[in-house]
Amino acid sequence: MRADYRELDTTKTYLITGAAGFIGFWLxxxxxxxxxxxxxxxxxxxxxxxxxKQARLDRLSQTENSSLFTFLEGDIADQKLVNTVFSIYQPQIVVNLAAQAGVRYSIENPGVYMQSNIIGFFNILEACRHSYAGAQGVEHLVYASSSSVYGANHKVPFAEGDCVDHPVSLYAATKKSNELMAYTYSHLYQIPATGLRFFTVYGPLGRPDMAYFSFSRKIMKGEPITVFNHGDMYRDFTYIDDIITAVVRILGNPPVKAGVRHKVYNIGNNNPKQLMCFIETLEKALAQATGRNIATEKVFLPMQPGDVHRTYADTAELERDFGFQPGTSIDEGLLRFAEWFTGYYSY
Ligand SMILES: NC(=O)c1ccc[n+]([C@@H]2O[C@H](COP(=O)([O-])OP(=O)(O)OC[C@H]3O[C@@H](n4cnc5c(N)ncnc54)[C@H](O)[C@@H]3O)[C@@H](O)[C@H]2O)c1
Structure with missing residues (x-):
């Protein structure tokens, strides 16, 4: 654990972009x-x-301390709006989670990635920079990067110092660009910034575009599921609570003052699972949550463009600096997901 480690400061104002999203909501x-x-x-x-997204916002409006929450519907690609939000609310800690996510979607819809992930992030950086006009300003910018920056790297586990110059999707290229842009702003304007390379996050109120979610729908409807690369894929699945615990520890601890105040961390499980093992565990969890027998047909297909064979996080740096390593097993995490999923969609 860092010698200067500080607990979360409840006197600060936290701005979360993408607050109606999966990770933003839980944070x-x-x-x-x-x-x-x-x-x-x-x-x-x-x-x-x-x-x-609306259901997540409804939950936030009913949660403990909901009066401390202000929601603004707006686009971070709108520079005027971003500047107005910064000048009215003067956040000290900014967490940029708003982005167009998804690897496969970026093949068909590249433009939206440039708008949200590049222009939007640029607007956040500029707003952070100009918030330094007086003694007060943004004390820490934390932003979402992704394990996809590792592209088709063969060396595992993926460590923060590995070469990430060969993204295999435009989504990955925008995330790597975010890291470079944040580094430059930290270098030029001393903005303390931390990039988080998330590894396949799953859990209750998760993202319907992700494979485990569409598998769950099909499993519950008794339809066959499509498994790419004939099931020979590994993912370092990370449970949402682990992600949030790591992010919360990082928020109050910007990179230390020596040199450029920019740092990147992997937040993953350090324990990749083969896709077929993950699917079997999901089937068991859904069976347990509903008390039904589950037997799903699998259709095996080749690898999709932009996909990677394996993700595997080296989490030593996170553990060293923050004394935390994600550790929720997929049995436990998928059961919590299945209980929520089957209740929410009334299966
Ligand atoms: N969930 C994962 O497994 C995972 C893995 C790696 C990286 N990430 C990154 O983490 C962040 C959060 O991911 P998530 O899983 O919560 O995704 P999400 O799609 O659920 O959340 C993102 C939210 O941002 C909003 N948004 C998108 N573009 C916006 C814009 N231009 N202006 C304002 N809001 C906008 C969306 O409406 C959405 O609610 C994203 O940056 C994503 O790329 C997620």
Missing amino acids: AQRLLSTGCRVIGIDNLNDYYEVSL
């Missing part, structure tokens, strides 16, 4: 429960069901 919930003031922005786009 807002955790910060509110500890008594922090949270400002959330989200454009509520329809990349996946808007009703789920």
